Amino acid sequence: MNLLNALVESAAWPTLRAGLHVGFFLVLLYFLKRLFDLRGATGLKHLPRAKRSLALPLVLLVGVLGSVLAYQATWQLTGLFRPQFVAFMQSHDRRQFNPAHRIQRGRILDHRGEVLAASVDHRGQVVRVYPSGPAFAHVVGYSHPRFGAAGIEALANVHLNGGAPEDLKDWGELGRQLVTQAKQPRGRDLMLTVDGELQRLAVDLLGPRPGAVVLLRPSDGAIRVLASTPAYDPNRISAALFRGADPALPLLNRATQGLYPPGSTYKVITAAQALNAGFSGTLYCPADGYTTSARYRKIRDQAYYSAREAGRSWGGYGNLDLATALAESSNVFFAQLGVQHGHDAFRRTAEQLQIGRKISLYEGPFGSWAMATGRVPSIHDSDRYGLAQISIGQGAILVTPAHMALITAAVANRGVAMRPRLVASDPPQALARFLPEGSANRLAKMMRKVVTDGTGRGIDVPGLAIAGKTGTAQNPQGPAHSWFIGFAPAERPALAVAVLVEHAGFGSKAAAPIARDLFLRARELGELP
Amino acid sequence: MSTAGTGSTIELSWGLRRPERQLLLLILLAIALGFLMMLGSGRAAGRALSGADLLPFLTYGASLLLLHGLWVLARFRGDQVLPALVALLAGLGLLAQYRMGLLTGAEASHAARLALPAGVLLMGAIAVVGAEGRYGRLVAGRYAIWGWAGLSVLLLAVLLLTGHRFRGGVYAAGFVTPSELLKVTMVLFVAGFIDQQVKALKDLGTGLPIPPWRALLPLAGLWAALTVLLLIQRDLGMLIILSTALIAMLALGTGRLAYLIYGATAAAALGYLLLRLFAHGQGRLRAWQAPFEDPTGGSWQILQGLSGMFAGGLWGEGFGRGNPEYTPIAQSDFIYAVLGEELGFAGCVLVVALFLVLILRGLEIAYRTRSSFGSLLAAGLTTVIAVQTFLNIGGVTKSIPLTGVTLPFVSHGGSSLLTAFASVGLLLAISAGEPAKGRSRTHAPAKTAPSGRPRRGAPQPPPQRR
Incomplete structure (x- = not known):
């Protein structure tokens, strides 16, 4: 006893204990070996030969006990x-x-x-x-x-x-x-595919304003930025966060789950729909607006309102072609254009662009992460005014910033949307063709014109060809949401973006500069040529 | 073999039982190492050691040596593998129980300390007393088997009337579970019954096999009573063990596979009914199917057991180093989890391998016994051990729902331990063979069968039927 006490208190005890452990197993192994070696001497020779074979019970027992051990291993070892x-x-x-x-x-x-x-x-x-x-x-x-x-x-x-x-x-x-x-x-x-620098910049640029930024590579779907503000600090999780008391909804991922009216960014989709139907030529756009019936308020252009505010009169755009109408973001033009192509064309386009579906960003063995795309209203064929409103991105249609980024990326990638992915090791994969190559290429040129000559000219910078579309989405909750979708460089697009800033007014004022700053920083980081 | 009490035969016996001696000494060495490891870890954790701490190991070793000496002196020629396997399993159990503080300290009782040596000696005594076919006297006469049946029912009834409920089960005073004895008495009854009625039971008619109702009626009646009594006690594990043994013995004794099919059908129907009727069973089933629905309630025990095993990993913490006390009532039903925590997956594989050899050895004895009663008895006792092992290990590893049965030889629990040792005692008695009728004296096995087996052409005596 005293010897054992002394041993335990000595420095050698941990080694000794491990040795005992190993020795214990070795002796037991040797026991099994002896058991096998001695089978001749322990063969019960005084008994007659077996009437039946032991093979079946052996197989059965090994099978049953083996399965139990295998199942046990799935808990104990793995x-x-x-x-x-x-x-x-x-x-x-x-x-x-x-x-x-x-x-x-x-x-x-x-x-x-x-x-x-x-x-x-x-x-x-x-x-x-x-x-x-x-x-x-x-x-x-x-x-x-x-x-x-x-x-x-x-x-x-x-x-x-x-x-x-x-x-x-x-x-x-x-x-x-x-x-x-x-x-x-x-x-x-x-x-992951995300970029820490760009993500932090996006969050900084959004600042205290609620909003979302999604930046991805059109060619392979790699998401570089998926920002949503306000957020919470994952280093300091507390129960209060989950009580839902904060009206700013810091748990809501606005980029992938927030549903917003797209405003004028939807005109890109209306334009794609017209290009698909072979539209070319011009539409006459009266200065005092357009409506489907005298009972409804006229849909007018921004220039009309600015002129009226300044006390001037405005002669209207007259005859507009698609490229100019997109650059000027003419509500009158696109409302007419949408109504002209009808309800079926609208539904087909929404279906083709997968608005209303869920698109998975990551599939793990224990669940997947899907982004929402938007919500397509079911409007009756007789509701032409509703269609006119949708055609300029107002009314009942809702989209997520992530999906607007995906649609923009498809335009930049000759019409093919690559499956958006967050994990670097997921292989790039085509999701679907959103629009024909011809339409996509023509649309891309028109979006470049928006930045050189149109509503987005405020963000045109020398040396970087940004293409895009601004949006200013009226909403019942307050001031308009500020949108910008775009890609760069226009000729060989490497990045596509969607920026949404809640209640921040004109797209060209709040959202577009964020996109520009991101593109510029991305170029410094080597993400843009 | 009563007259040859000379030194030479004892010498012969000493030589014959050499393998057993070797195996037992190896076991003593292994368990001694385990004890050192555990005592050292206890000391390292701040527990003072005294001479009394060695007592469990010393009594264990002494009882094994005594057992061996007894058998040599009695010129017992029964199996030498089974005692070694049982001794090793019991030794591992002793280590685990000691580790849980059951053999020392305030909670320890004399009964707990004495159960293991008493069981070993009981096994030795039964083996010697029952050898040379004397075990057949347990069912001598036409009505002896009904004595065993009556005793079984009486035990259950008395337990129900006088016992107290605890954690869903019924126990007699001092947590003794006399119903454990049914694992022997019921098997004795069934083996005797089939042996008596084998002709009628074999007669399943031609074409579609129809069970012989007239012959089966007494058996069915008794089983119905047993089922009701066991269900009132909520001892589903015992019901499964006994019923499986019954079906296996019927099929083996008659050679008719139809009994397996009927048995499986009856078991499925009964199982379905039970689940419908008993909330107790449903709770266990839920804990098994969806353990994470109620992790701190119904599934706490099984998840704690699994956590311990996960902490043990492949090789274990070593005896005395884990924390099996975090698993509720680990010492009885969850002893396998304790072994898994302290000896790791490797230790578990070893334990399962020991049980595998044990069961196969029991079946081999059953297959090689001339007397049909002996063969049935051996098969029945082996089936009981096999099913009990499967229910326990399967339950603890969450392979099947928990049934609350003990692990034979390893779990803490006097009644369970003594019954298991008694079963193996009977198996050993059967393995010693039938009375030799003057043949064996001239027919020393080593001479006639150098190959280790009787010669193929050697005349075999006709099977004995009583």
Whole structure:
């Protein structure tokens, strides 16, 4: 006894204990070997031969007990693959040795390798930190011992915890951790397509105003910016956040879930619809507006209102072609154009552009993240005034900023929309053809004209050919929403963008400069040629 | 074999049982290492050690050595593998129970300390007393089997009348569960019954097999009473164990697979009915199917057990280093989770392998026993151990719903442990073979069968039927 006491208190005890552990297993293995070796001597020779074969029970038993062991292994050895189990252990298991408490979750990185989320040791506990704070709250989400997880943190939970190995190397690492009983199992990093610099710039440019910015690469669908303000700080999650008391709705991802009237940016879609139908030539646009029936208020152009405010009279645009009408953003022109092509054409276009569907940004083994696209109203064929309003992006149609960015990207990519993606390792994939190549190319030229000669000329900068469309969306909640959609450079588009600033007035004043600043910074970063 | 009490036969017996001796010594070494590991870890955690801490190991070792000596002296020639397997499993159980503080300290009782050595010696005694075919006297005469049936029902009835409920089950005073004894008494009854009625039971008619109702009627009546009594006690595990043994014995004894099919159908129908009628079962089923719906309630125990096993990983923390006390009532039903936590997945594979060999050995004895009663009894006892093992390990690993049965030889619990040892005692008695009738003296096995088996052409005596 005294000897044992002395041994335990000596420095050699940990080694000795491990040795005892190994010795214990070795003796038991040797026991099994002896059991096998001695089968001749223990063969019950005084009994007759067996009447039946033991093969069937052997197979049956090995099958049943083997399955139980295999199932047990899915908890005991690969429990990391079960996110609910890991969550249970992290919150309810008091065993200090449980590796679940010390999982070094993989980092979440931007496409340049900048760390967006990482696990660090803090007084013996592993906590998650988000160096960019609120800027990435709506993309990366949070992982919190008490409040669970959201965003990519939730969807890629298994991957980040080190489960779901993809190749032989991952399996090898997992096996090594199992055999050596690593007490700090390391998860695997996940690289996103987003760009930390541009995302933070977008959030800064939006400032305190609620809004959203989506910037993506038309050629492969990689999302570089997915910003929504206001956001919350994932480093400081509290119960108050989830009580829904904040009227600014910091939990709402305005980029992918916020539904807004598109305003004049929708004219790009009306123009595409006309180009598809082979429209060319001009439409006469009277100065005092257009309506479908005398009972309804006339739809008028912005120039009419500005002239009236200044006390001048305005002669109207007269005959307008499509390119000029888009550059001037003529309501009278597009209202007439939409009504001319009719309800069926509108419905076909909405269907072709997938407005009203859900488009997935990331598919994980435990759920997917889909963005909303918009809401198409069902208007009766006799409601021509409603159609006229929709054609200029007002009335009952609603879209999300993310989908406007996707449609813009399709225009920039010769009509093909690439599936938007957030995870760098997801392969680029075509989502659908939104419009014919011919229409897309002509539309792209017209959008360039908007910035050189039209409503967007305020953001034309030398050396960078930005194409786009401004929007000013009337809404019942307050002042108009400010929109800008666009891409750059116009000839070989590398980035497409949609910017929305809630209740900020003219698109050319609030939203368009944000897009310009983003493009300029992107060029400095090498994202634009 | 009563007259040859000379030194030479004891010498022969000492030589014959050499493998058992070797295996037992290896086991003692392994368990000793385990004890050192655990005592050291306890000391490292600040617990003072005293000589009394070695007592469980010493009594365990002494009982094994005593067992071996007893068998050598009695010239017992029964199986040598089963005792080794059982001793090792019980040794692992001893370590786990000691680890849970059941053998020392305030909670320990004398009964808990004595259960293991008592079980070992009981096994040895039963094996020796029942050897040479004497176990057949358990069902001598036409009506002895009904004595076993009556005893089984009486045990259940008395338990129901005098026992108290705890955690959904019924226990006699001091948490003794006399119903454990049914695992022996009911198997004795069924084996005897089938042995008596085998002709009638084999007669399933031609064409579509129709069960022989007249012959089965007493069995069916008894089973109905048993089912009702066990359900009132909510002892579903026992019902499953006994019914599986019944079906297996019917099929083995008669050689008719139709009994398997009928049995499976009846079990499915009964299972469905039970789920419909008992909220208790539904709760367990929910905890099994959707453990994360109520993680801190109904699924707490199983999830804590799994958490412990996850913490144990592949090799385990080592004895004395884990925290199995966080799993509620781990020492009885969840002892497998304790082993999983402290010995890891590797230890679990080892335990399962031991049970696998144990079950196969039991079946081999059943298949190689000439007497049909002995064969049936061995098959029945083995099935009981097999089903109980599967229900326990399957339940703890969440492969199947929890049924609340113990792990044979490993779990804490006097009645369960003694019953399991008694079962193996009977198996060993059966493995010792039938009375030799003057043949064995001239027919030393080692000489006639150098290949390890009787010669193919050797005349075999006709199977004995009583």
